[in-house]
Amino acid sequence: MIPADTIAAARNKSIIDVALALGAAEAVKIDERGVPCPLCGGRDRFSIDKAKNVFLCRPSGTGGDPIALVQHVHGMSFHEAIELLTGEKALPAAKRAPRNDQQDNQYREKARLRAWKIWQDGAPIEPARHGHWVHDYFCLRAIPFPAWRIKALREVSQLPYWHRRNGEFVVIHSGPAMLAAITGPDGRFIGVHRTWLDLGRANGKAVIADPDTGEVLDAKKVEGSQRGGKIVLRDGEPGCGVCALGEGIETVLSWDAPQTGTDLCVFNGNCFPKAALWVGINIGNIAGKAAEQIPHPSLLVTDKLGRKRRQKVGGHEPDLSDAHCLQIPADDFERLILLGDSDSDRFTTQAAMLRARKRFELAGHNAEIDWAPDGQDFNDALRAMVAHPRARAVA
Known part of the structure; x- marks a missing residue:
């Protein structure tokens, strides 16, 4: 021991x-x-x-x-x-040969093909087409099952969870999972997002632990690429020109849930036809790289000499040379509603969301941020609203 x-x-x-x-x-x-x-x-x-x-x-x-x-x-x-x-010895650097662009492209294509195989093995999520895992997962999260067909979502009853152990990749878990197709700027499939499920838990997500350390691993993983990609949950009504964009599938569907049963979306007192619903997968992909780093007001880091210093995080100004983050041409949507979760460090998240808003505004969009209530993400707010309908949370 x-x-x-x-x-x-x-x-x-x-x-x-x-x-x-x-x-x-x-x-x-x-x-x-x-x-x-x-x-x-x-x-x-x-x-x-x-x-x-x-x-x-x-x-x-x-x-x-x-x-x-x-x-x-x-x-x-x-x-x-x-x-x-x-120990007292210096850490040895990895011994690997440098990869050239051709090797890098080959690696990415192999990862894309692995992702495509996973996606092809998925089954429809609609109960009418014998799906039930995603339907039941959404029920646990208080998300109304969409009335439209989401082409970007599938499910699988048994999906292996690979984890690197002692230098080799081994399967440490296998179970049901929700699959989501990630598409690039040209609409081409570039990867698959996977969420392992456990419908016996309150939040529906599987708990998967490292067999050596006991550390709980992320129940969500991507095979293939995600940079510059998105998951399209709904195309939006013709002529709407509005897109709601958030980090996660559950976040975006939870934001849309209060509109269920109506033909219109309502935001900031404005009504418009059903908006497009896009998932940006992570906040870095949505916001892009920052042009500068700014000091965090409270988080500290320890340097090599043991000194406490204020941690720096990405600032408000976007690095416009970053071509690998999510790009949305102005012709696609006139208006973007960026969904901000409030369940993580607010300073860092707010800086990233402001950076995203400015980046999209410079691309010709009218971009606004809709924040979840303090301390919550949009699914937390939806579940609270369902549990206490008379005390509806207001962002």
């Missing part, structure tokens, strides 16, 4: 310092900035979250704390990674 304080010492290492020691590019210091993965290369596959002290490698779906990062790069066991992090 490894002493708990030894595990804690390894886990509390700065994810930035560990990533840099393992060969990550200096740009990894900037939140929301993707860089080549120290293990599998690419251009922007690898990123870190300084606030949570974790990393994410998008192609493999691998993520976690500094221990998991050492395991990811060197294929070590949990015990070996801790020894390396807490």
Whole structure:
């Protein structure tokens, strides 16, 4: 058994310092900035979250704390990674050959084809077409089952959850899942978003834990690409010209739910035909990279010398050179309603949403932000409204 304080010492290492020691590019210091993965290369596959002290490698779906990062790069066991992090020796950088553009494109295409296979194996979600997993999941989340057919959603009864363990990918869970097709700017399929389900839990999402550490892993993963992509839940009524855009499927459908049973959407006292509903998958994809970093008013980070410094996060101004985030031509929609969840750090989220609004305004859109009530996302607000209909939450 490894002493708990030894595990804690390894886990509390700065994810930035560990990533840099393992060969990550200096740009990894900037939140929301993707860089080549120290293990599998690419251009922007690898990123870190300084606030949570974790990393994410998008192609493999691998993520976690500094221990998991050492395991990811060197294929070590949990015990070996801790020894390396807490020992006196310097962390060795990954030994990999640089990838050229052709290899990178081949890698992406292989990931897209894997995603396409998963998507093809999915079944319709509509009860009339023998679907039930997504229908029951939505019921648990108080989301009315859509009256229209969502072509971008499918379901599967058994989907393996692959996880990197001791240098190899192994299946650590298998169960029902909701599938969502991710399409690129040209409408071409580029990836599949997966949500593993457990209808015995209150929120309907499966709890999947790392078999070595017990760490609860994300029940949502993407195979293929998500940068610049979107999940189209509804095209919108002809001539509407309005699109509601949020991070998650549940968020966007929950925002639309109060309009169920009507032919119009109502926002800020204005009525318009049913809006298009798009999912941007994550806030970084919606907001794009920031032109500058700004200090957080309260979050602190510890540097190599043990000094406490204010953490920096992406600011309000967009980096207009970022071509890999979600792009929406002005001809597609005149008006965008950006859905802001209020259940995470408000300062960071608000900076990203303001950046998104400015980026879309510069592209010719009339963009507005609709915030969920404080401390909630839109699904929290919907469930509260259903439970207490006379005390309807107001954003």
